Amino acid sequence: MSTDGKVDKRELQIGGRRPGLVEVVKGLAADEQVITHGHLQLRPGQVVNIIASDDGSRSLAELLRSLPGGGATP
Structure with missing residues (x-):
């Protein structure tokens, strides 16, 4: 997701992987966020509101x- 709140589809180059973690080595700026839940319903240019951000302290289910x-979607 770009810094203006609009969805942008990108091709990323990933590096190392561990359970729950993926290293992005190319295609993402340090101040950008990645949508990991509900992304199949989005289209490029769509504006989104962030309702939660994963800081790693809880599981996705929590x-x-x-x-x-x-967490139910309409």
Whole structure:
């Protein structure tokens, strides 16, 4: 996701991988975010609102349960 809140499809070059972690070595600036949940419903240029950000302290399931509505999508 670009810094202006618009979705942008990118090709990334990844490096090392570990469970829950992927190293991005090319195609992503340091201040950009990656959408990892619900991305199949998005289109390039669409504006999104971030409702949660993964800081690594909780599992994805816990993070989604903490959202209003328990993470259910309409």
